[in-house]
Amino acid sequence: MHIRVRLLATAVVTGVLLVGCGSSPGEDLEGWYSSGGEKSIRALSDTSGRVNEVSVRPMDVWGAACKELLTKVREAQELDAIPSENAKGFWKEALTAFEDGGNECVAGADADNQPRASAGIREVQKGISRLASTTSMIASDLKAG
Template sequence: MRSRVRLLTAVTAVTAVVLLAGCSSSPAEELEDWWSSGGDDRVKGLSDTSGRVNEVYGRPLDTYGPACQDLLTEVAKAKKFGTPPSENAQGFWKEALTAFEHGGGECVAGAGQNDQPRAGEGIREVQKGLSRLAAAVSMIRSDLKAK
């Protein structure tokens, strides 16, 4: 009887290990999980706030700081959430976050110091990030569609 219990326990343990090892996801499934578990929300947040930064450009300087600070908040959320598991999109994603973070920081600093040229340069960098974000999203959607 003891040998049956030991054998059953050993078989159960081996089965659990095989099942866990055999459950690895494909890159397409990982990307879909990333997208559906909040990646789409991170993209929307970045898109909305960077678009708002773009809209305040040319308006009074006091509108720059809050818009740029909101963008920096979204960048922090996106960084915490993680990079999309798409080899095609990762470079563009990182470039977008870098441009948003640096440009947003310069915008906030310039607005806080009443330095229009510095704030404007920050916004122009954010605008570059917009194109990188668009490229990343295009790659992500292409990868999702190919699934």
């Protein structure tokens, strides 16, 4: 399931890249996407996927993957607000799940507390599905634009 969610997010991101210019709201969204949104979505997809992948390995590698994800979350939070009413809620939910889950994962890994670190990874996995929904909404808005 984890790989399918990541593949879906990657496919939707790729679909967004293929969508052309739209009208004014679409142009705003396209501007957001081309001025950092795309890069941020890809970085979050890659790093959250890495967290998901390391979750089946020994816990000593979990913390580093989660710290990397937290760095990408902070970078994404520096972007302007996403100019899509449809995607805005999913984007916020994804960032929140990645941040909360990443923090729990790091804290659990640092304390050698596997249940806490695992709970953090499960929260990151929720964020993966929210990110996929975000990219789907962006693609839909750009296509409609």
